[in-house]
Amino acid sequence: MLKAQGLACVRGDRLLFKDLSFAIDAGSLLYVLGENGSGKSSLLRMLCGLLLPEQGEVLWADKPIKANAEQYLANLKYLGHLNGLKDDLSALENLQMGARLSGQEVTEASALAALNAIGIARCAHLPARVLSQGQKRRVALAALWLSASPLWILDEPFAALDVQATEVLAARIGEHLAGGGMAIITSHQDVPIKAKSTFTVSLSA
Amino acid sequence: MHMNWFKFSSPATFYPLAGKLVPWFFWLATLLALVGLYVSFALAPTDFQQGEAYRIIFVHVPAAWMSMFIYVVMAGWAAMGLALNARLSAMMAQALAPTGAMFTLLALVTGSLWGKPMWGTWWVWDARLTSELILLFLYLGFMALQSSIDDPRRADRAGALLALVGVVNVPIIYFSVKWWNTLHQGSTINMGVAPKMAATMLLGMLLMALAFWMYSIAVSLLRVRCIMLERERSSDWVKALTAKGAK
Amino acid sequence: MKQAWLTVLKRDLLQAYRRRSDIATTLFFFVIVSSLFPLGIGPEPAVLSSIAPGVLWVAALLAGMISLSRMFAADFSDGSLEQLLLAPQPLAVLVTAKILAHWLVCGLPVVLLAPLIGLQYALPNEALWVLVYSLLLGTPTLSLIGAIGAALTLGVRGSGLLVALLVLPLYIPTLIFGAGAVATSQHGMSAEAHLSLLAAVSLLSLVLAPVATAAALRISVE
Numbered sequence: 001m002l003k004a005q006g007l008a009c010v011r012g013d014r015l016l017f018k019d020l021s022f023a024i025d026a027g028s029l030l031y032v033l034g035e036n037g038s039g040k041s042s043l044l045r046m047l048c049g050l051l052l053p054e055q056g057e058v059l060w061a062d063k064p065i066k067a068n069a070e071q072y073l074a075n076l077k078y079l080g081h082l083n084g085l086k087d088d089l090s091a092l093e094n095l096q097m098g099a100r101l102s103g104q105e106v107t108e109a110s111a112l113a114a115l116n117a118i119g120i121a122r123c124a125h126l127p128a129r130v131l132s133q134g135q136k137r138r139v140a141l142a143a144l145w146l147s148a149s150p151l152w153i154l155d156e157p158f159a160a161l162d163v164q165a166t167e168v169l170a171a172r173i174g175e176h177l178a179g180g181g182m183a184i185i186t187s188h189q190d191v192p193i194k195a196k197s198t199f200t201v202s203l204s205a
Numbered sequence: 206m207h208m209n210w211f212k213f214s215s216p217a218t219f220y221p222l223a224g225k226l227v228p229w230f231f232w233l234a235t236l237l238a239l240v241g242l243y244v245s246f247a248l249a250p251t252d253f254q255q256g257e258a259y260r261i262i263f264v265h266v267p268a269a270w271m272s273m274f275i276y277v278v279m280a281g282w283a284a285m286g287l288a289l290n291a292r293l294s295a296m297m298a299q300a301l302a303p304t305g306a307m308f309t310l311l312a313l314v315t316g317s318l319w320g321k322p323m324w325g326t327w328w329v330w331d332a333r334l335t336s337e338l339i340l341l342f343l344y345l346g347f348m349a350l351q352s353s354i355d356d357p358r359r360a361d362r363a364g365a366l367l368a369l370v371g372v373v374n375v376p377i378i379y380f381s382v383k384w385w386n387t388l389h390q391g392s393t394i395n396m397g398v399a400p401k402m403a404a405t406m407l408l409g410m411l412l413m414a415l416a417f418w419m420y421s422i423a424v425s426l427l428r429v430r431c432i433m434l435e436r437e438r439s440s441d442w443v444k445a446l447t448a449k450g451a452k
Numbered sequence: 453m454k455q456a457w458l459t460v461l462k463r464d465l466l467q468a469y470r471r472r473s474d475i476a477t478t479l480f481f482f483v484i485v486s487s488l489f490p491l492g493i494g495p496e497p498a499v500l501s502s503i504a505p506g507v508l509w510v511a512a513l514l515a516g517m518i519s520l521s522r523m524f525a526a527d528f529s530d531g532s533l534e535q536l537l538l539a540p541q542p543l544a545v546l547v548t549a550k551i552l553a554h555w556l557v558c559g560l561p562v563v564l565l566a567p568l569i570g571l572q573y574a575l576p577n578e579a580l581w582v583l584v585y586s587l588l589l590g591t592p593t594l595s596l597i598g599a600i601g602a603a604l605t606l607g608v609r610g611s612g613l614l615v616a617l618l619v620l621p622l623y624i625p626t627l628i629f630g631a632g633a634v635a636t637s638q639h640g641m642s643a644e645a646h647l648s649l650l651a652a653v654s655l656l657s658l659v660l661a662p663v664a665t666a667a668a669l670r671i672s673v674e
Contacts, residue, residue, distance in 0.1 A: 012356060013439045048538060051674050052290070074540035082531025086463065088470040100459040101539045127470075342621040349617055353608050362671040363604050367618060370600055370664055374622050377653065381625035384649075388632060 001025055001182060002047070002151060006056035009042050016042060017203050018055065026150070026180040029173075029195035031187070034203035040186040041081065043203065044155050047184060048078045060151075074103060077149040079157060083140035087129040091115060091139045094128055099146050106146055114145035118168055134160045144172055152176060152183040158191055166191055216293060216433045217442035223426040230423035234416050241412030249405045258322040263406075265315035267414035268308045269333070272340055273375075275305035275421060279347075280372035283365030293429075295361035296436070298368060299351060300428040304421050306344035312337050332386035336379050343371045357436055456541045457549045464553035474522070478558045479565060482515040486569045497574040504573035505583070505634035511569075512562050512587060513623055516594040519558040520619065521612055523550060523595075523602045524669065533606075537673055543666040551592075551599050551662065559591035575638070582637040582647075589650045590630040596654075596661035597622050603668035625653050 001024065008018035016039030024030050032040045045051040047058055049065050049072070058065045065072040085094045092111055099106040115121045120138040123131060128139065137160045144152065152173070158166050166189070173183055174194035185193075245263035252259040279301040286294035316334045317327045328334070347367055354360035437443045468475060489507045490500055527533040536546060566587055567580045575583065601619035605611035633646035 010358075013436070050534060050537060070540045070542070073538055076538065078534070078538055080531060080534055082529075082534065084531035084535040086467055086526075086530065086532060088467045089463070093466070097459050097463050098535060101456050101535060103456060103540050105455070339621050339624060342617070346618045346621065349614055350604060350608075353605075353610060353614055356674075359671060359674060362674075363668065366600075366664060366668055366671060367604060370622070373660065374625075377625050377656075378621070381628040381649075385628045385632065388636075 001061060002184075003059040003062070004047065004056070005059065007043070007046060007053045007058070008055035009039050009046060009051070010054045011039070011042065020056070020201070020203075022199065022201055024182050024184070024199065026182060027177055027196035028182055029177055029193055029198045030182075030184045031198065031200040032184065032203065033186075033200055038203040040203060041155055043201075044078070044153050044184065044186065045080070047153055048076060049073075075149050076151050076153065077102070077144065077147040078153045079140060079143070080155045083136050085128040085136055085139060088127055090125050090127055091120065091131065091142075092124040094139060095142055095146070098143055102147075102149075104146065104148065110146065111142075114142040115139070117145045117172070118142050118165060134162065134165075137161060138165060141169060144169075144176070150181050152181065152185075154183065154185050156186055156188065158187055158189045216296075216437055217440075219293060220430055220433055220442070220446075223430050227423050227426050227430075230419045230426065234419035234423060237412055237416035237419060241409055241416050244405060244412055245409030249409050250403055255323065258319065261315050261319045263409050263413050265312055265319060266410055267417050268315060269312040269337060270414055271417045271421060272305055272309040272312050272337065275301055275308065276340065276343070276368075276375065277372060279305060280368040283368040286361060287365040287369070292358075292361065292436075295365060296429050296432045297425065298365060299361070300425040300432055301421070302344055302348050302351075303428070304424050306341060306348065308417065308421075309337055309341040309344060313341065330386070332383045335382050335386070339378055339382070340375070343375070347371070453541050453545065456539055457546060460536070460546050460549035461553050464550060465556065468553070468557040474519075475557055475561060478515050478519045479561050481518060482511050482562050482565065483569065485511040485514060487572075490572070500572075501574040501576075501638070504570060504575050505579075505631040505638065508566055508569060508573070508583065509586075509590075509627055509631040509634070512566065512591060513594060513620075513627060515562050516558055516591060516598060517616060517619060517623075519554070520598040520602045520615055521605075523554050523599055524606055525602075525611075528606045528672070533669065533673060537669065543669065544662040547599065547662045547665045547669070551595050551665070554599070555592050555595040559595055563587040563591055575634075579634050579638045582643045583634050585647060586630040586633040586643070586650060589647060589654055590626045593626045593650075593654045593657045594623060596657040596665075597626075599665040600661055600668055603665045603672055606669075606672040626650065629653065 003021075003023040005021050006018075007020040009016040020043070022030070032043055034040050042051055046053050049058070049069060060068075060072045060075065084098065085091075089097070092108065092115065095111045095114065096106050096108070099111070112121060112124060115124050115138075118138045118141055120135060120142065123135055123139070128136060131139065141157060141161075154173075157169060157173075161169065170191050170193050173185075177183060177193070177195045183193075183195075241263070246260060249260070249263075251257055279298045282294045282298040282301065285291060286298060313334065316331075316337065320329055320331075320334075321327055347364055350367055351360045351364040354363055434443055434446075486508055489503065493499060493503070524533060527536065537543060539546060563584060566583055570580045570583050598615075598619050601615045601622075604618065605615045608614060629646050629650040633643040633650065636646060637643040
């Protein structure tokens with residue numbers, strides 16, 4: 001479904017990677033490995049279409065993602081380093097509005113259930129401003145319980161999470177993959193995720 | 206690192222070519238300027254109304270033409286750079302901006318020098334001078350934006366977009382300033398359009414404009430060479446070049 | 453698409469409502485700037501009323517400008533801008549919701565307050581109405597054009613001053629037609645020509661500015 005062909009990335013005057021090609025299909029998990037500064041986040045942003053590749057292209061269902069961006073984006077859920085939460089809105093409002101922006105109608109009950117799944121329901125009505133880093137991350141991750149998109153691209157999803165939340169999240173990603181979804185993940189922790197097929201891409205600095 | 210960064214043209218081949226062209230354009234500019242100055246200061250007749258002071262228009266008018274022309278050319282390069290993702294075009298846009306700003310400033314200074322004997326003040330809010338002033342702001346904005354962004358690719362693309370927005374706005378700004386000027390009854394002497402434009406006067410202006418044009422090409426080629434070296438310092442061809450120079 | 457558009461609008465308005473002091477800052481700035489002129493120039497009503505159109509319009513322009521950096525800066529630093537770019541809707545359309553929110557929060561209050569300041573400047577009734585009309589037609593353009601500048605300078609050092617340098621020259625036509633409308637009505641003439649030109653500039657920027665802003669956001673997020 002998702003194919004990368006001959007991708008190259010240049011930041012400043014440094015070449016981070018080139019001739020990078022891979023493809024993943026329904027049910028597969030792709031780990032992107034590499035040291036800090038090796039271009040993992042850049043690769044993920046490139047796969048989302050946020051960063052234009054210096055060379056090569058990204059294809060979704062054999063069509064370049066630039067050509068039919070809206071169709072591709074409807075199938076994509078991306079979570080970067082930043083949580084995308086508004087400080088002045090409550091966790092619940094953040095979650096609901098975020099989902100609506102990506103074209104889903106979400107009831108308050110299902111949003112609360114999502115927050116509950118990752119163990120943060122008691123903060124639902126607090127403004128994001130007062131939450132800790134880990135709590136904010138969980139609110140952002142709760143969107144995965146609402147997402148129906150087949151392709152998940154997650155940048156360091158386990159960072160700032162405690163052991164319990166890590167397990168819950170790993171289980172949720174496993175469930176997504178078992179249901180025919182795809183996931184592309186960078187991670188420094190070694191978290192076991194159940195998947196039909198697992199690939200890795202290693203970037204060297 | 207062999208990458209096709211330049212779909213339009215490769216800097217490795219453009220760099221030496223530009224280097225060969227620069228002296229030729231400088232010579233052309235000097236020659237045209239000498240002939241142009243001779244025509245404008247020796248051959249062109251003295252104006253019966255304005256005396257000798259009018260002769261500054263031989264610098265002022267071509268400078269004003271160039272200042273506008275260069276902005277359009279710059280926006281053209283910028284658009285090409287944005288559409289084709291061609292870095293050389295973006296570098297050309299960046300190289301042209303200071304020259305354009307210089308001609309705008311020249312037009313402003315000569316305009317105010319001309320204004321002193323004509324109107325008795327250094328500055329009048331005449332439509333043409335005001336538009337030139339705004340054009341200078343546009344050039345300065347372009348250069349300030351480019352120089353404050355560190356990542357060269359983002360700087361190129363952001364600058365290009367700004368140049369395009371500017372070029373759409375220039376006619377609107379020009380029209381609005383003219384409208385404002387007629388409303389507030391400005392000067393009666395229309396700068397640049399002398400009552401009877403003698404053929405020699407027109408010739409002088411054209412020669413000066415051509416000289417400025419050649420100068421702009423020479424200087425922007427020179428500048429684009431510097432930009433290339435700076436941007437491509439880690440590429441093979443620059444390393445080969447500097448190694449050769451060091452020997 | 454309508455749903456996503458409304459969500460963007462609602463989110464921005466809700467935030468502004470929870471930070472009401474921000475709206476007050478813009479308004480306060482407008483009031484202070486326009487109150488400085490009589491102190492600098494003198495209280496002569498004839499003089500004040502002759503400079504009023506220009507002063508009030510410049511003050512409105514500056515008030516709109518100082519709030520520009522807020523339009524995308526928070527979204528840029530907290531990551532919601534990325535999510536906006538990844539929404540499966542045309543970005544240029546979603547951007548109009550953000551621009552509208554900015555205008556409702558920073559532009560509209562100035563429009564409503566302007567006649568009061570106009571009274572201080574001894575503007576006749578007729579001119580006060582034209583002032584409101586002209587601001588109503590012109591201030592959306594300020595938000596629209598300003599959005600391009602705000603998007604281009606995201607995350608750039610010294611962006612506050614830079615945005616002024618980029619955006620103020622582009623504001624000139626709006627200033628000329630807006631202040632001109634008030635001035636002509638002061639002289640007992642019809643301001644229709646000015647107001648139509650102002651509307652034309654607004655329409656043009658409504659068509660072009662969101663597209664340019666969307667492109668600028670994509671460039672800045674890279």
